[in-house]
Amino acid sequence: MPSPWNVIVIVALCLAALAALVLLVRHLRRRREVRVATAREDDARGTYAFVINPSKPGAEMARTFIREYCDEHHIVDPIILDTQLDKDGGVCAREALDRGAQVVVACGGDGTVRTVARTMAGSGLAMGIVPIGTGNLFARNIGIPVGNLNAAMAVATSRGSRTVDAGFVQMLDSRTPEYKHRFLIVAGAGFDADMIDDTDPRLKKSISWMAYFVGAVKHLFQQKAKGTVQFVDDTGETHRQPDLEFRTVMAGNCGQIPGFSLMPEARFDDGLLDFEMIDTSGGVIGWMSLFGDVVHQTVVKKAKGSPLSFNSTIEQFEGRQATLELEKPQTVQVDGDIIGKSRHLRFGIDPRALIVRVPELPEGDVTGVIQPIRETGQKPEVVG
Numbered sequence: 001m002p003s004p005w006n007v008i009v010i011v012a013l014c015l016a017a018l019a020a021l022v023l024l025v026r027h028l029r030r031r032r033e034v035r036v037a038t039a040r041e042d043d044a045r046g047t048y049a050f051v052i053n054p055s056k057p058g059a060e061m062a063r064t065f066i067r068e069y070c071d072e073h074h075i076v077d078p079i080i081l082d083t084q085l086d087k088d089g090g091v092c093a094r095e096a097l098d099r100g101a102q103v104v105v106a107c108g109g110d111g112t113v114r115t116v117a118r119t120m121a122g123s124g125l126a127m128g129i130v131p132i133g134t135g136n137l138f139a140r141n142i143g144i145p146v147g148n149l150n151a152a153m154a155v156a157t158s159r160g161s162r163t164v165d166a167g168f169v170q171m172l173d174s175r176t177p178e179y180k181h182r183f184l185i186v187a188g189a190g191f192d193a194d195m196i197d198d199t200d201p202r203l204k205k206s207i208s209w210m211a212y213f214v215g216a217v218k219h220l221f222q223q224k225a226k227g228t229v230q231f232v233d234d235t236g237e238t239h240r241q242p243d244l245e246f247r248t249v250m251a252g253n254c255g256q257i258p259g260f261s262l263m264p265e266a267r268f269d270d271g272l273l274d275f276e277m278i279d280t281s282g283g284v285i286g287w288m289s290l291f292g293d294v295v296h297q298t299v300v301k302k303a304k305g306s307p308l309s310f311n312s313t314i315e316q317f318e319g320r321q322a323t324l325e326l327e328k329p330q331t332v333q334v335d336g337d338i339i340g341k342s343r344h345l346r347f348g349i350d351p352r353a354l355i356v357r358v359p360e361l362p363e364g365d366v367t368g369v370i371q372p373i374r375e376t377g378q379k380p381e382v383v384g
């Protein structure tokens with residue numbers, strides 16, 4: 001039997017190896033980002049607008065950096081707009097377009113990106129992202145450098161974009177049933193939204209996304225949602241599931257969160273949403289089993305629960321649309337923003353509606369080679 005000292009030494013060596021691996025991954029990522037920043041071809045010919053969320057801790061530093069970067073890279077007269085309580089990213093982006101902006105860059109967290117995308121989707125013009133939020137999940141999913149302003153600005157202000165799908169939720173029992181609440185990452189109704197609603201924003205600023213766990217605890221044992229779910233698959237066929245009970249229903253455009261994969265098979269450019277219907281039973285054991293499911297699908301990279309789980313289910317379905325008719329109103333969230341409560345919801349997707357400047361282009365995506373703005377002296381239909 002190994003002595004306690006041997007065990008301590010082995011554990012210490014394992015921790016040191018893990019720390020070295022993390023540092024190596026960070027170093028490689030940083031090198032790649034520097035390479036991206038230096039290899040990009042500046043595109044200073046257009047009118048740029050930057051929509052900044054001033055409530056973010058890094059906002060003032062980002063503002064100064066953006067001004068200096070624009071000066072250095074000959075980006076003339078950038079439009080800089082701040083979001084306000086009654087003027088979100090979407091309103092700022094609309095103002096920027098009205099003032100002649102051809103590229104609108106969202107500088108904030110996922111909320112700012114989501115609201116700017118609401119205006120930019122379908123506009124035919126590109127948006128950029130300079131992540132200064134806490135989660136920055138969409139930026140991470142799409143490969144935009146996080147925590148490196150120089151690399152993020154290099155991506156946002158140089159040519160090379162890809163088209164991505166833009167999800168939406170309609171609250172059919174609201175006063176504006178046709179209004180599309182945009183999302184780029186995940187929207188959901190039930191437990192996930194209640195958890196977000198009960199997460200302290202001050203705690204989120206200090207411990208980032210871990211704060212959601214604190215919010216989750218308050219809702220572990222609440223009543224489940226009940227109702228009918230109707231999915232439309234990729235062929236247009238409808239599948240109706242009545243009398244369902246579940247903790248949460250989520251619709252994902254991309255599904256990676258730090259350390260885990262919520263929806264391993266979600267792709268943000270396949271024109272489909274990945275739906276997940278999650279249920280647990282048996283109190284804490286059910287939630288632990290669900291955690292095991294998430295770890296399992298993160299490891300195997302497949303939308304599939306763990307074979308060891310017995311008190312939790314994750315039903316997954318890929319499709320164009322889902323409609324929920326619920327017995328009681330449930331809290332609804334889009335990319336971490338609460339939009340209210342609803343009993344009648346529709347999740348849908350606008351395929352490839354959004355053009356986003358990214359560091360690496362997929363093969364066959366043509367937006368990156370479209371004529372740069374103003375080269376022909378005319379505003380082009382699509383700006384890469």
Ligand SMILES: [Mg+2]
Nearest residue numbers: 267268272273
């Ligand atoms: Mg998809």
